[in-house]
Amino acid sequence: MQTLTPTHIKQQRELLKQQELDNFAQADINLFISHRTLFCDELLCQLWQHFQLDQSELTLVAVGGYGRQEMFPLSDLDFLILTAQPNSPQLEQKITDFIQFLWDCGFDVGASVRTLAECDKNGRSDITIATNLLESRYLCGKRETFEKLTALLQRADFWPRETFFNAKLAEKNQRYQRYNNTSYNLEPDIKYSPGGLRDLHLIYWIALRHSNAMTLQEILQSGFIYPEEYEALKLNQQFLFKVRFALHLVLKRYDNRLLFDRQIKVAELLGYHGKGNVGVEQMMKRFFQALQSISSLSDILAKHYREHFLLAQTAVQMPSVWLDTNFIIQNNAICLVDENCFIQQPETILDLFYHLTAQQQAEIHSSTLRQLQIALSQLGQPLSKIPLAREKFLRLFSQPNAIVRAIVPMHKYGVLTAYIPQWQDIEGLMQFDLFHVYTVDEHTIRVLLTLESFLQSETEHNYPICHQVFSTVADRTLLYISALFHDIAKGRGGEHADLGAVDMRQFAQQHGFDGREVTTMAWLVKQHLLMSTVAQRRDIYDPEVVMAFAAEVQNKVRLDLLLCLTVADICATNQTLWNSWKRTLFTSLYQSTLKQFEWGMDQLLDNQKIIEEHREQALAMVQNPNLEQINTLWQRCSDDYFLRHTAKELVWHIELLENIVSQPLVKISNRFSDGGTPVFIYCQDQANLFYKVVATIGAKKLSIHNAKISTSIDNYAMDTFIVSELNGDLLKFDRRRDLEKSLMMALNSDKLPTLSIPINPRLRHFQVKTDVRFLEMKKAEYTEMELFALDKAGLLAEVSQVFSELKLNIINAKITTVGAKAEDFFMLTNAQNKALNEMERNQLAQRLLARLG
Missing domain, CATH: 3.30.460.10 (Beta Polymerase, domain 2)
Structure with missing residues (x-):
């Protein structure tokens, strides 16, 4: 230099x-x-x-x-x-x-x-x-x-030691809240995520303020950490250092976030390779395991410091209370009577968490946690191999707040891995997509937490049926354990639901459940995606769809369990996924299935009866109805129109159309909202109508969830699109009026809207193979088609262009986005208003594959 x-x-x-x-x-x-x-x-x-x-x-x-x-x-x-x-x-x-x-x-x-x-x-x-x-x-x-x-x-x-310690702990708690109190966010921050370098620094700072120790070696020599803890901290610190160094080498500007595109480059630099995303997933699994280890040790050592160096000097020692022969509670902390208890009697590890549920305000003493870590490292077999441990494990689920007080800390401190052998395979297992927010194990824990939350009165507003149903479930243990296993086989290859069902059956049999319970639990794991698929990607107004779903479910007990598991699974996948529209879908399917059970499994639901109910309910809601005018309007409408629209929507249409002067008519209102903001369009049918609507809605950066396409016998479109903001919110006044104006301009124009397709830079790292599937080939009235593709902007408009080119009519559409993947469902007819023949289906599939790539 x-x-x-x-x-x-x-x-x-x-x-x-x-x-x-x-x-x-x-x-x-x-x-x-x-x-x-x-x-x-x-x-x-x-x-x-x-x-x-x-x-x-x-x-x-x-x-x-x-x-x-x-x-x-x-x-x-x-x-x-x-x-x-x-x-x-x-x-x-x-x-x-x-x-x-x-x-x-x-x-x-x-x-x-x-x-x-x-x-x-x-x-x-x-x-x-x-x-x-x-x-x-x-x-x-x-x-x-x-x-x-x-x-x-x-x-x-x-900065006296106690003041300094409390200030640093407050910083840590605020930082954890920013990351949803989990290390397992799929795009973590190496420095600030729970378990990241800041948690290591916390240990340094506490030791530095207490004894001037500045390195891990000095902290070990001061006696503040055990040799086993030193080795774990050193190993995981070196890994985080290497990841951070690699990240800084591939970036131009300072940042510590491992975003998806950066994960690919860092994994390559660290020597993680493999087909597809294997290298990234291997690196991130090791990364998340490092975060979890550091987070746990940071927590234990902070507890240790508070108990031994701060509270020991000032706290009034309360009399010990014996919980059983192995545990006492001292100053609201659960302590071991004999520090070798966990090693000599491993099943007592489960007793620790039982006492945690029984003593709702208590914590686990740091010395107990340190002995737990030592015992877990010396286990010679899974805890579930011990008969007495199995009894104690099942006992936990009947305790109040079993998930929050037992299962969550068991996961945090490695006990779930020690109990369920397969848990280690999903621990820290990421999912390289834009759909899941958490690793597989963290997602599973959040499914359990969501299930337990259904018991709380505060959840009734967002999950009314789940709140009602889950409170009446006779044995919630079946559902909790099924939830533990629903994704247990992810990352192995093959269908994870099928493989997980095998694991679930073996586990349930090992734990002494009877034949009916074993079958129910294995079925729940195998079919945990069934209700989600049917509600979001099938025509739930079709009696045959409801019948097939009811036949698979078999009874109300299974239906209740599957509903709760499905909703919890969705909510624990991504916080933005659950909205009022999905609540409406699942409620409708649940109620239709109950009706099918009541009706009997030997005959389809009578849609004509549902149609009459909708008409009667609508008439009862109209103030001063002009029956002659209403009948004239309704005579122009098909049965499908009454089946797919609620009574509230029928009333809205009556109000809009009874004094209509000119058309096109576009009205958007939340007054009749049932899970999304309805957009009602009434006009003489025209070419490219669907394309004009979806292209205009897409240009406003709104999500389309459903399209109810109805055409009157005199060739007038009476279409309803259910839309929302990208975050699931209903449209506010200004947004509704702006969209109305834009749609009117598009419908009145001979020109097609320009399809603007901005590139989402986050999508370039994800590969989604376009796939076209046709369902229920025997239907003569219409063809059902599923489309799987990369969810790029303007996708629906591009698809509708293909439909227009082939002169296909859309009866209904359900639009589902799963991260970077679109999973859309369409009901189509050909130019003769019949189901597509084989040649037409092949032509459609080829055209879509060519257009979408």
């Missing part, structure tokens, strides 16, 4: 980066980080002399991550310039030139200039400044001033 110009320094940094890239596969990550730190140390000390700051009374101090000697390719260069007294204007200019030079070299500089008094004052008032100062490391300048700073920071009244 003899030549001190920004250009030369930039070249040196690029050379260093290239060397790191060339040697990364066989890298010792600690050596890389120390080289980075040394590079910065040497540069700053040379510049200190270059700008003649060495001739002053100033001191240059590395702080924060730089102070910890954790320098990554895009890390901020954080330092403090320490002065004993206010600086002269000439010295201030030298400091400014020094800092500006570093900016010109391309560093992101975090610099502060403070006196000792300012360090004292600012550090006491701001925990972030105090933490940075505690990690101070001398670089150059007047060492005596640095030693005074060190003495100041070590004073007992500068």
